[in-house]
Every structure is written in C-alpha cells, then in structure tokens.
Amino acid sequence: MANIIVDHGKCDLCKVCIDVCPFGAIDITEGRIDINAACKMCKLCIKNCPSRAMTAAEKRKSADKEKWRGVLVFAEYFEGTLHPVTIELLGIGRKLADDSHMKLCAVIAGSGTAETAKDLACYGTDEVYAYDDPELAHFKVDTYANVLEDLISEIRPSVVLIGSTSIGRSLAPRLATRFRTGLTADCTTLKIKPNTDLVQIRPAFGGNIMAQIITTHTRPQFATVRYKVMDQAVRGEETGRVFDRSVSGEMLKSDIDVIRVTHKESVTSITDAEVIVAGGQGLKEKEDLEMIRELAFLLGGEYAVTRPLVEKGWADYTRQIGLSGRTVKPKLIITCGVSGAIQFAACMNCSDRIIAINSDPNASIFKIAHTGIVGDLYKILPSLIGELKGDRK
Amino acid sequence: MTNLKIIVCIKQVPGTTKVDIDPETGVLKRSGVSAKMNPYDLFGLETALRLKAEYGAHITVISMGPPQAETVIREAYMMEADDGMLMTDRKFAGADVLATSYTLAAGIRKIGDFDLIICGKQTTDGDTAQVGPAMAEHLGIPHVTWVSNIESVDETGVIAEQNMEDSLEAVRLKFPCLISVEKDIFTPRLPSYRNKLLTADRPVRVLTFNDLDDSNENNYGLTGSPTQVERIFQPEPFTDRELWDLPEEVSSHKLIELLESMKFI
Ligand SMILES: Cc1cc2nc3c(=O)[nH]c(=O)nc-3n(C[C@H](O)[C@H](O)[C@H](O)COP(=O)(O)OP(=O)(O)OC[C@H]3O[C@@H](n4cnc5c(N)ncnc54)[C@H](O)[C@@H]3O)c2cc1C
Numbered sequence: 046m047a048n049i050i051v052d053h054g055k056c057d058l059c060k061v062c063i064d065v066c067p068f069g070a071i072d073i074t075e076g077r078i079d080i081n082a083a084c085k086m087c088k089l090c091i092k093n094c095p096s097r098a099m100t101a102a103e104k105r106k107s108a109d110k111e112k113w114r115g116v117l118v119f120a121e122y123f124e125g126t127l128h129p130v131t132i133e134l135l136g137i138g139r140k141l142a143d144d145s146h147m148k149l150c151a152v153i154a155g156s157g158t159a160e161t162a163k164d165l166a167c168y169g170t171d172e173v174y175a176y177d178d179p180e181l182a183h184f185k186v187d188t189y190a191n192v193l194e195d196l197i198s199e200i201r202p203s204v205v206l207i208g209s210t211s212i213g214r215s216l217a218p219r220l221a222t223r224f225r226t227g228l229t230a231d232c233t234t235l236k237i238k239p240n241t242d243l244v245q246i247r248p249a250f251g252g253n254i255m256a257q258i259i260t261t262h263t264r265p266q267f268a269t270v271r272y273k274v275m276d277q278a279v280r281g282e283e284t285g286r287v288f289d290r291s292v293s294g295e296m297l298k299s300d301i302d303v304i305r306v307t308h309k310e311s312v313t314s315i316t317d318a319e320v321i322v323a324g325g326q327g328l329k330e331k332e333d334l335e336m337i338r339e340l341a342f343l344l345g346g347e348y349a350v351t352r353p354l355v356e357k358g359w360a361d362y363t364r365q366i367g368l369s370g371r372t373v374k375p376k377l378i379i380t381c382g383v384s385g386a387i388q389f390a391a392c393m394n395c396s397d398r399i400i401a402i403n404s405d406p407n408a409s410i411f412k413i414a415h416t417g418i419v420g421d422l423y424k425i426l427p428s429l430i431g432e433l434k435g436d437r438k
Numbered sequence: 439m440t441n442l443k444i445i446v447c448i449k450q451v452p453g454t455t456k457v458d459i460d461p462e463t464g465v466l467k468r469s470g471v472s473a474k475m476n477p478y479d480l481f482g483l484e485t486a487l488r489l490k491a492e493y494g495a496h497i498t499v500i501s502m503g504p505p506q507a508e509t510v511i512r513e514a515y516m517m518e519a520d521d522g523m524l525m526t527d528r529k530f531a532g533a534d535v536l537a538t539s540y541t542l543a544a545g546i547r548k549i550g551d552f553d554l555i556i557c558g559k560q561t562t563d564g565d566t567a568q569v570g571p572a573m574a575e576h577l578g579i580p581h582v583t584w585v586s587n588i589e590s591v592d593e594t595g596v597i598a599e600q601n602m603e604d605s606l607e608a609v610r611l612k613f614p615c616l617i618s619v620e621k622d623i624f625t626p627r628l629p630s631y632r633n634k635l636l637t638a639d640r641p642v643r644v645l646t647f648n649d650l651d652d653s654n655e656n657n658y659g660l661t662g663s664p665t666q667v668e669r670i671f672q673p674e675p676f677t678d679r680e681l682w683d684l685p686e687e688v689s690s691h692k693l694i695e696l697l698e699s700m701k702f703i
C-alpha cells in the first residue's frame with residue numbers, strides 16, 4: 046500500500062516530482078518512481094506532475110463530528126496565577142466558538158483554584174471546569190493528563206487549545222495520543238471551517254515556510270498555540286458557569302515525584318514588555334547600545350538585540366529576539382540597524398506596531414515594518430532621544 | 439551499578455532548513471538534498487554515552503525513516519552506541535506525530551526490556567517536540583521533557599532537572615521512563631574515524647511492517663496519521679506599510695509626532 050499512488054502507465058519518468066519534493070522522498074527504483082518513508086504527504090508531487098500520474102490514497106473513516114462540540118481551553122495555572130497565554134487562548138477560543146456556533150469552555154487544574162476559576166468565568170467563557178486538589182499543586186504530566194482525560198471524555202469538545210509553553214508542549218502530546226487524535230504544535234493562526242475542522246497554521250522548517258494543517262477524521266482536534274501571537278480576551282461580566290469536578294485517587298496516581306523547584310532569577314523579560322527597542326549590527330560599538338537602552342527607558346520599555354550582538358557578548362542571551370531567542374509581541378517595537386533576517390523577523394512580526402530604522406532601503410525588515418525609516422541611526426537616535434528628554438523636562 | 443538499558447531515538451533530517459518558494463509556481467525549492475542526523479538528537483546520544491561512562495549501559499539507537507537513514511545509525515556507532523535498529527517500510531511513510539510515535543513504540547517493544555528512552559528536544563524538520571511524549575504515552579511510561587541536567591541514576595529510576603520557563607524543577611522518574619533532553623545538556627563528541635573502522639561490520643537491525651506485532655495498517659504511516667498538511671506557503675508580506683526616505687531630522691521629528699499620536703509618549 047502506497048500513500049501516494051503512482052500510475053506507472055501514465056508516468057513518463059520526467060522526474061519533476063523528484064525535484065519538487067521537499068523531503069527527498071521520491072526516487073527511481075528499478076526504473077520506476079518510488080515513494081519512500083520520508084514522504085509527508087504534502088502532495089506537491091501530485092500537483093506538479095505534468096502527466097497527472099500521481100494520486101493520494103484515501104484515509105480511514107471519520108469520527109462523528111456532531112458528537113464532538115465546543116472549544117476547550119486548558120488554563121495553565123500555578124500558585125494563584127494564570128499563565129498569560131491562557132487569556133490569549135480564551136480570546137481565539139471565543140472567536141472559533143462563535144464562528145462555528147459552539148460553546149467555549151475552560152478547564153483549570155491545581156490547588157486552590159476556586160478564585161481563579163471564577164475569574165476565568167469573566168473572560169467570555171460559557172463553562173469553566175475546576176479540578177482542585179493539593180496533589181495537583183505541581184504540574185505532573187501523568188496526573189494532569191488523567192484530569193483532562195476525565196473531562197474531555199465527558200464533555201467531548203471538538204477543539205482543545207493548550208498554550209505552547211513548557212508545560213503545554215509536554216502535556217498536549219500525551220493527551221492527543223491517549224485519544225488517538227491529531228495535535229498540531231505551536232500554531233500561530235487558527236480558523237475554523239463550518240464543519241468544525243480546525244485550520245491550523247504553523248511555521249515549519251525553522252520559520253522559513255508556513256504549513257496549514259487539518260485534522261479531518263478524528264476528534265478532538267488538539268493544538269498548542271504560540272504565546273504572544275493571539276489577541277487576549279477582554280475581561281467582562283461573569284458569563285461562565287463554574288463546575289467543581291471531583292478528583293479521584295485513580296487520577297492522582299503518578300510515577301513522577303517533584304523533589305525540588307528553583308525559581309530562576311527574575312530578569313526583566315522582553316517577552317512581557319509592551320514597548321521594545323531592538324538594536325542590531327548597525328551598531329558599531331558596544332557603547333552605542335547605550336542609545337538603544339536610553340530610548341527604551343524613555344519609552345518605558347525594554348531593550349532587545351539580534352543574535353550577533355549576543356554572540357559578540359554585548360548583551361545577555363535573555364535579550365535576544367528570534368528563533369534561537371525569545372518571541373515577542375509588544376504593542377510597539379522599534380528596530381535600529383536590524384536587517385530583518387527571517388530568524389529574527391519570525392519572532393517579532395506579530396507585534397502590533399513595527400517601526401524600523403535602517404540605512405539600507407532594501408533591508409528586508411522594511412517588508413514587515415509598518416513604518417520604515419530609511420536613515421542613519423547615528424543621526425536619528427540622538428535627535429530622538431534629545432527631543433524626548435526635552436519633552437520630559 | 440547494574441547495566442542500564444538505554445534506547446536513544448535519532449532521526450535523519452534534511453541538511454538545511456533553507457527553503458524558498460518559487461513565487462510563480464508556488465513550488466518549494468529545495469536547496470541541497472544532503473541529509474544529516476537531527477542536531478538535537480546528538481545531545482540525546484551524548485547524554486546516553488555519559489550515563490554509560492558513569493553507570494555502565496548498553497545503548498541501542500532507533501530510527502524510523504527511509505533505508506538511507508542507516509547512515510545516522512552508523513554515525514551513532516562512530517560515537518560509540520552499541521546497537522542500532524532502523525524501522526523502514528513504505529507502510530510507515532507519511533506518518534505524523536501519532537503514527538511516528540506509534541511505530542517507534544512498536545519497534546521499542548521489539549527491542550525488549552529497557553530502563554530509559556532518550557529523545558532529542560525536537561527535530562529540525564518536524565519541529566514539534568511531540569514525538570517523545572507521544573511515544574511515552576503509547577508505552578504507558580512516565581516522561582519528562584526539557585531535561586537540562588541528569589542529577590543521579592540508581593537501579594530504580596532517574597532524577598532529572600527540567601528546564602521550565604521560570605524555574606528549574608528536579609523530578610524523580612521510576613524506570614522505565616522517557617526523557618527528552620535540551621540542547622547543550624552535554625557537548626556531543628565527534629564521530630571517530632577509528633570507530634568507523636571498528637564498527638564497519640556491525641549490523642544494523644532492520645524492522646519492517648511485517649516484523650511488528652500489530653499488523654493493522656490503519657495504525658501506521660499516512661492512514662495512521664490524523665493530521666494532514668493541506669498546503670505550505672511563504673509568510674505573506676505586510677501590505678499596509680509606509681516608508682520614509684527623508685532627511686534624518688525630518689524623520690526623527692515625524693517619528694516623535696507618530697509616537698505621540700499613538701500615545702506612547
Ligand atoms: C538557525 C539560526 C537561528 C538564528 N536565530 C536568530 C535569532 O534568534 N535572533 C537573531 O536576531 N538572529 C538569528 N539568527 C541570525 C540571523 O540569520 C541574522 O544573521 C541576524 O538576525 C542578523 O542580525 P542584524 O540584523 O543585527 O545584523 P545584519 O544582518 O548585519 O544587519 C545590520 C543592519 O544594520 C543596517 N545598518 C548599518 N549601519 C547602519 C546605520 N548607521 N544606521 C541604520 N542602519 C544601519 C544595515 O543596513 C543592516 O541591514 C539565526 C540564524 C540561524 C541560521
């Protein structure tokens with residue numbers, strides 16, 4: 046059984062499929078086109094085959110989608126606080142629920158969750174389910190998976206959204222596997238079709254391209270969602286009904302012991318900053334970074350840098366934006382002397398407002414900047430800082 | 439300490455993540471067809487080798503992929519892995535996370551008893567970091583991700599330090615269990631030429647669909663994959679942009695006005 050089926054009668058061995066296959070999954074064996082195990086079913090070969098010799102094999106039969114309704118958001122909670130990605134999940138969750146005429150539910154697990162559960166009821170939810178037990182105080186992937194399994198089996202949501210955090214990305218694959226269903230990692234765009242199929246878009250190949258993924262035949266549809274990409278839900282009236290769920294001894298059985306938790310030193314985090322001023326290799330000396338710091342300070346924000354500056358030892362790694370650094374989504378980001386390489390751009394291009402200063406009019410940062418300023422940062426920044434300081438006096 | 443039985447999951451990935459889409463045809467342009475071991479898996483293998491040095495261990499590497507993925511197993515031999523298994527079959531093709539993890543779990547059952555499975559943090563092509571936890575679920579064993587340090591190992595389990603966003607958490611897992619390790623947990627050694635010669639004749643065990651206990655094709659490859667890639671495309675550029683190509687003093691002044699109008703100052 047091949048998944049891409051080649052009609053060897055039609056195939057004239059033109060090798061176009063071999064060239065277009067991004068996975069190197071096609072070769073010629075014994076004089077015939079052969080699809081090997083690297084195939085990801087992207088179907089580019091089918092689309093590009095000049096002799097239309099390729100087709101896709103059908104998948105197995107569908108779950109009854111009508112029996113799986115609703116959007117369920119996993120509220121990530123620890124010691125009285127919600128991870129902010131939760132509010133973003135509720136924002137996109139509400140939208141997906143409205144677009145498909147379904148309800149929005151949230152589930153919270155932890156110790157002493159009552160108050161936060163009530164809080165979740167104020168973010169546009171219809172239902173909030175709370176599992177409250179001292180044994181749940183710490184995230185353990187097995188107990189949390191048990192708790193969520195309990196709820197999902199009962200309320201049968203169509204969509205389950207989990208933050209793409211350390212916890213979320215450990216929990217989601219266990220759950221999705223338990224339900225033998227699909228999970229798409231680290232989504233940056235979500236839409237829903239009228240038939241409740243979730244359209245999931247995520248960066249692939251290190252952010253160089255985007256992939257659109259659907260889970261057509263199984264339910265629920267799991268997605269982890271990148272932090273700082275979706276718009277937050279707005280706090281309003283208490284719309285959600287809160288249900289207290291009982292926690293059984295069976296759910297709490299665990300093969301994992303948490304023996305020590307050390308909080309990392311709280312460095313001012315660029316991920317939470319509303320305003321960021323970012324410097325790149327357009328800066329000539331380490332000292333020049335001071336202008337970036339000062340501008341950030343004057344605007345009440347944080348400064349950040351590109352990777353080469355971290356490599357040169359000019360700034361700490363925690364200030365690096367990019368694929369090998371942090372993803373940011375501030376209200377405002379001003380980049381100064383940054384070229385806008387994809388590894389940088391992919392992790393800040395969701396910012397509400399992007400202003401770029403670069404002396405090269407062809408710099409790729411201008412493709413994503415809302416306001417591009419062609420000019421020398423050594424002239425612009427000092428006068429900007431001067432005017433701002435004048436303002437403050 | 440007794441001999442640990444460790445399984446390391448390694449994958450062959452494209453040599454580069456640089457891809458371009460032809461704007462006219464919408465076709466992916468692959469630059470270079472070379473393949474290599476997933477760089478993150480080098481850290482998994484190195485972790486196993488360090489445990490071997492400290493506690494004694496037998497290390498089996500396993501990979502699912504096309505026949506040419508044998509190369510990464512040979513490379514693991516050159517780094518001093520003891521045994522290797524390649525799962526390859528057309529019926530495994532087109533696998534997403536669920537089917538990949540199911541197939542690997544089936545292969546691991548064939549290897550038999552083990553104490554510890556080590557995965558890389560993620561792959562550079564699939565890039566999901568999900569296959570490890572999914573495999574643990576299939577096998578019904580506990581797992582811990584983002585491991586940045588192994589504190590200790592005894593006959594019954596491992597204490598590993600997990601690198602979370604705001605904290606480091608030391609957790610104890612009973613054997614058998616699975617961990618996926620962070621990049622930089624240890625510096626991977628280079629494959630040695632001497633080992634290449636020494637292991638040139640060492641066989642790589644090959645497992646195909648027919649060797650597995652579960653012969654339901656619906657659990658493997660494309661048919662066993664609930665997710666489907668509908669399309670791939672290049673991120674869209676913004677359309678609503680402004681470019682100021684003005685003398686610096688003018689731009690600087692305009693910028694102040696803009697920031698004021700947006701209430702940033
Ligand atoms: C796997 C991988 C991961 C990576 N991860 C990251 C990451 O996380 N973060 C990251 O930032 N990079 C990352 N990179 C590197 C990335 O590809 C780029 O090399 C990097 O972002 C470029 O930094 P830059 O813009 O500061 O420097 P450059 O590309 O050198 O750009 C400097 C810019 O400054 C402009 N300039 C020069 N002088 C002036 C002046 N006087 N006034 C105004 N403008 C001026 C120039 O026109 C130029 O556009 C990664 C690369 C790889 C391969």
Ligand SMILES: Nc1ncnc2c1ncn2[C@@H]1O[C@H](COP(=O)(O)O)[C@@H](O)[C@H]1O
Binds near residue numbers: 448482535568569
């Ligand atoms: N085909 C495969 N063969 C062996 N190991 C794999 C395979 N795919 C994924 N893995 C393991 O799972 C980890 C996470 O992969 P991923 O979920 O694709 O990011 C990798 O670092 C490997 O250790």
